[in-house]
Amino acid sequence: MEKTKTYSFEEAFESSLKYFGGDELAARVWVNKYAMKDSLGNIYEQSPLEMHWRIANEIARIEKKYPNPLSAQEVFDLLDHFKYIIPAGSPMTGIGNLHQVASLSNCFVIGLDGDADSYGAIMRVDEEQVQLMKRRGGVGHDLSHIRPAGSPVNNSALTSTGLVPFMERYSNSTREVAQDGRRGALMLSVSIKHPDSEAFIDAKMTEGKVTGANVSVKLTDEFMQAAVEDKTYVQQWPIDSTNPKVRKEISARKLWEKIVHNAWKSAEPGVLFWDTIIRESIPDCYADLGFKTVSTNPCGEIPLCPYDSCRLLSINLYSYVDQPFTENARFDFDKFKKHVQIAQRIMDDIVDLEMEKIDLIIEKINKDPQNMEVKAAELHLWEKIKRKSGMGRRTGVGITAEGDMLAALGLRYGTQEATDFSVQVHKTLALNAYRSTVTMAQERSAFEIYDAKREEKNPFVQRIKDADPELYRDMVKYGRRNIACLTIAPTGTTSLMTQTTSGIEPVFMPVYKRRRKVNPNDTDVHVDFVDEVGDSFEEYIVYHRKFLTWMQINGYDTKKKYSQEEIDELVAKSPYYKATANDVDWLMKVKMQGAIQKWVDHSISVTVNLPNDVDEALVNKLYVEAWKSGCKGCTIYRDGSRSGVMISASKKEKKVAQEQGTATNENKTETTPCVHPQVTEVRPVELLCDVVRFQNNKEKWVAFVGLLDGYPYEIFTGLQDDDEGIMLPKSVTHGKIIKQTNPDGTHRYDFQFENKRGYKTTVEGLSEKFNPEYWNYAKLISGVLRYRMPIDHVIKLVGSLQLKDESINTWKNGVERALKKYIVDGTKAKGQKCPVCGHETLVYQEGCLICTNCGASRCG
Incomplete structure (x- = not known):
């Protein structure tokens, strides 16, 4: 029965506050983002306890359709207090919520078949993007099909304007669609082989341009080799044609240097090592059946074919460490294996729940008062998504709290020992997720187009075969329930509720820039722990409680005011010492990502965080190493690189503009609010x-x-x-x-x-x-x-x-x-904290709030 009792924000907040043990931030985030609501904002759940039972009951309902079903209690025990299994935002808010008509998928990729280089096709993709974003989905699509600038067109324009105006079009659509303050998320990609790829790479360097999209360039092995060896590279359009209409030779090195410079300057573009993605992709074994990968979701962890989507779930690695932060700490691999298999099973259940949600969306569209001419495109969109989702049953099982797991085991993030252990964990994760999907193929049937012959030469499948021959034999015999299973996605605000850090990032210790603070109402001078942006330790521990756990286990008083000497001694003993973003060997981190990537069939969303004072040579070195190490993608973030707007005016022009209250942008002068x-x-x-x-x-x-x-x-x-x-x-x-x-x-x-x-x-x-x-x-x-x-x-x-x-x-x-x-731009949002990392480091940029610490953004 659909729940009808509602709660005020204050009631839900107070109840959630008790659930989270007094953690106000976690309680507020849960009520604002994840409690079950209707479209008017009425709240139907009082605490995460009710949410987890809602999810558990729905999973159990689906389980009853199949042999050996899980009970609601078994599922709830894994979800409770976000301890072991954590569904991502869309499943968490949407499962069992009949008050809103929304998808459970976190991410989609779209793209029309055949010749899509026309205004009709471009506008259709634009509409599909908006329709998905309004249902809470992040969207990615590729622009490589659009003809380059200067190409002849069969309309009154005579020649094409190229990619950039359409980047702006799609970006504006994203900024227009916001859900409860959550801006739509968009990834635009293009092949390096496209003659307009340089303009694409430069597009976001112009003030106010393409502010509603992430951009990534798809790099081939041929281009990377040419860039390293300083050779020429041939671009063409169409990019896959044997008889291209446009062809030009360029210096691969010069274009590569531009990519590196822009990434150093503004943290974009991200790079996608496309040949690695396609070579490793199991779904691309079925490319001729509609599973050709064309782009990724906005965070880059799910390469997808058009109209496929993915739901996400994370396993909290820290919870598998017995006796954390002690000499007897150990990782419980037996429990981990069991839970991974259940997690994969739950993910497959969520595919069934998503199919139900799509049916409800289609039903709503059919009942909408508009005539079919208006709603036909949206209806057809969801019919395509339903078909593709049902064919492949793609899932996204991932992890969170890897940095905490390593620290709890006494391993220092970024060392070879820690990397080797992480690879062991991810190999275990992959083998058991695949064991689960093979078992489900026996019990529930394989995804409908499974063909062992198509996959036999795939590198990832070969690794499965070498690591577990029996699993491979069973897979050939019974098939797989899911076309692909694994990813590592950013866990965002859910990490605040798990009391861990997110993804495979290390915990950031709050003790590397310290200062003395004087209480004006007290003559005593005392030392607080102070992090890199100046928050007190008492505020900072809300976000990194595992350090407190270590202190408590080792008998330290977390309420005590420590002297500077005591702080230094405490820090040196901590398992997080020399494991912050500024301390980690960045090259080792990239190699770690590449090593882990071999056991992740989709991709890994990870950002290499660098100090402000690094040079472009380091960015170049990290990108090249990422390619050589087998990473599928990489994003570089240099501290402060997003704190200002990139403008084309010279320093002199900018100074004059500020003095006169005007801004120069290309050939246009207009008033600007800078004075x-x-x-x-x-x-x-x-x-x-x-x-x-x-x-x-x-x-x-x-x-x-x-x-x-x-x-x-x-x-x-x-x-x-x-x-x-x-x-x-x-x-x-x-x-x-x-x-x-x-x-x-x-x-x-x-x-x-x-x-x-x-x-x-x-x-x-x-x-x-x-x-x-x-x-x-x-x-x-x-x-x-x-x-x-x-x-x-x-x-x-x-x-x-x-x-x-x-x-x-x-x-x-x-x-x-x-x-x-x-x-x-750059104005600090005083008194406001980032809902992701918790720091008071929000600044305004182009009307959005951007966190200079973690890069999170919030618009609307």
């Missing part, structure tokens, strides 16, 4: 105006922001498509707000813009076009803006307004969104 002007109490008759469009839920909104010296001075905001609203051509992004005096002495505000031909159009009575209540609040906000309160403080003020009416709250969200674009 904080003096207060101007008397409003000028005319103000330049930005038109900002956005979407709240399903409603289209528009904001008119009047600017004085490039700084917001007033704002009008409301629905743009209601009966009394305002309709503008989509091309209108700028204009003027003109203050007019009526015959009776009252004032009105008109909006005036120029069309493409230079003719002026005036929309009279701008203030009368929107709900009067919006206008009254807008006057309040405009008054604050007029007296030049800093924009981030204005946004905080707007966000704190206590408004009971839901529509006014929606207006409030719209004002916040409209104003965020005027915050100077």
